[in-house]
Amino acid sequence: MKIRDIMTRQVEVVRPDDTIRSAARKMDQFNVGMLPVCDGQTLVGVLTDRDITVRATSAGLAPDQCKVSEVMTAEPRYCYEDDAVIEVTRLMGDLQIRRVPVVDANDRLTGIVALGDLATDAKDDAAVGDALDRISTPSEPDRT
Incomplete structure (x- = not known):
């Protein structure tokens, strides 16, 4: 099974020059915790509610002045439409990420695959369970 078979195709995006307030509103409107950041159709980052x-918030940045590009995760992990579901499932488990943008052969954003897509549509229950287990394992704080 390929990622194109289970991914979500209708994906809302934000631009790097959007404010984080407008991005947060979009997250609220569409009930999502991550938005791909695109310059045209090219994926340039991802913005999560955690970002x-x-x-931003913990640093006291003003939501109407702070741009998405200032707090987004640049160089995000992504996968291709023709990647095998099992490989992307392993990647998500290894990296402890719940959502992965999907691009086509021309590196244009075409969708997103989330843990929920894997849980409801993937056929390898053991692999999905293993990925969920690894994603849900608490990570250590990055502070010393």
């Missing part, structure tokens, strides 16, 4: 909280 907004940890990189």
Whole structure:
């Protein structure tokens, strides 16, 4: 089974020059915790609700002045439409990530695959369970 078979195709995005307030509103409107950041159709980053909280709010950045590009995760992990579901499942488990943008052969954003897509549509229950287990394992704080 390929990622194209289970991914979500209708994906809301934000631009790097959008404010984090407008991005947060979009997250609220669509009930999502991550938005791909695109310059045109090219994926340039991802913005999570955690990025907004940890990189902007905790630093006291003004939501109407702070741009998405200032707090987004640049160079995000992504996969291709024709990648095998089992490989992307392993990647998500290894990296402890719940969502992965999907691009086509021309590196244009075409969708997103989330843990929920794997849980409801993937056929390898053992692999999905293993990925969920690894994603859910608490990580150590990055502070010393």
